[in-house]
Amino acid sequence: MALFLSLLLFFMIPSSQAQGPPSTGYYPSSKVASTGFDQGFKNRWGPQHQSVDQGSLTIWLDKSSGGSGFKSLDAYQSGYFGVAVKLHPGYTAGVITSYYLSNNEAHPGDHDEIDIEFLGTTPDKQYVLQTNVYMRGSGDGNIIGREMKFHLWFDPTQDFHNYAILWNPSEIIFFVVDVPIRRYPRKSDATFPLRPMWVYGSIWDASSWATEGGKYKADYSxxxxxxxxxxxKLGGCKEGGDASCSPPWGSPLGPSGLSSQQYASMEWVQKNYKVYDYCRDSGRDHTLTPEC
Known part of the structure; x- marks a missing residue:
């Protein structure tokens, strides 16, 4: 019976999804050397809920804490920022596990941010990977978010997978296992983050909104x-560093844009796994997001 059900599920999946994304032909993660946690980061909060073992980091959230977070030692003006993450299985509603760029401590109430956030879920549903870009954010609920959300074509709780943000003066590209899932080009200075940022990561309770708009909360049982x-992976140009520094490319074509193979892969992901796009949300005021 188990074999029959497995075969049935396999044939129910469209062939394009069963095969995974088409080859990108280019692997940005291979262009940047890996570094251990202690070499590039420090604890930001919740040190009692953080442990480091041979350069790998574990952080956790329980009822006794607000979770834990970390921050890069340096601020960056641009670069490729990647990490391999393994997510918690089972009931994780209300919990966010993240990796992102921000300058919120340097510009409180007026900061920029580029996010990769894994929105926890109930056991019968998939994790949602939320990407977001905003600038000059107030942090008080009036942020103009630019969210694009995805399911994944693999189980992110079973193994480590690489996730990355490439940010340079002309574009932001989000990668999952070297597959570009979203490209956000610079169309104007007003809609693009340009000030130096640090790299952060965290796990925390966001029950008010993380899972289906707050329908499901964190359950500490x-x-x-x-x-x-x-x-x-911290392949970036540091703030105040060498003026000749140039960030790693996200494409074999050069410092901007994607190859035709990469675009094909991104289109495949967006066709099959994108679950929300702020530009296509009819309830949003798009005068606030002119890039749409």
Whole structure:
């Protein structure tokens, strides 16, 4: 019976999805050397809920804490910022595991941010990977978010997978296992983050909105909720560093844009796994997001 059900599920999946994304032909993660947590980061909060073992990091959230977070030692003006993450299985509703760029401590109430956030879920549903870009954010609920959300074509709780943000003066590209899932080009200075940012990561309770708009909350009978990180990649130009520094490319074509193979892969992901696009949300005021 188990074999029959497995075969049935396989044939129910469209062939394009069963095969995974088409080859990108280019692998940005291979262009940046991995570094251990201690070489590039420090604890930001919740040190008692954070452990490091041979350069790999584990952080966790339980009822006794607000979770844990970390921050890069340096601020960057641009670069490729990647990490391999293994997510917590089972009931994780209300919990966010993240990896992102921000300058919120340098510009409180007026900061920029580029996010990769894994929105926890109930056991019968998939994780949602939320990407977001905003600038000059107030942090008080009036942020103009630019969210694009995806399911994944693999189980992110079974193994480590690489996720990355490439940010340079002309574009932002989000990668999952070297597959570009979203490209956000610079169309104007007003809609693009340009000030130096640090790299952060965290696990925390966002029950008010994380899972289906807050429908499902964190349930601490399932604690601890654990996020595992390794293979950190900081291929960036540091603030105040060498003026000749140039960030790694996201494409074989050069410092901007994607190849035709990469575009084909991104289109495949967006066709099959994108679940929300702020530009296509009729309830949004698009005068606030002119890039749409």
């Amino acid at each position: 399932f604690q601890p909720f654990i996020g595992r990180y390794r293979d950190f």
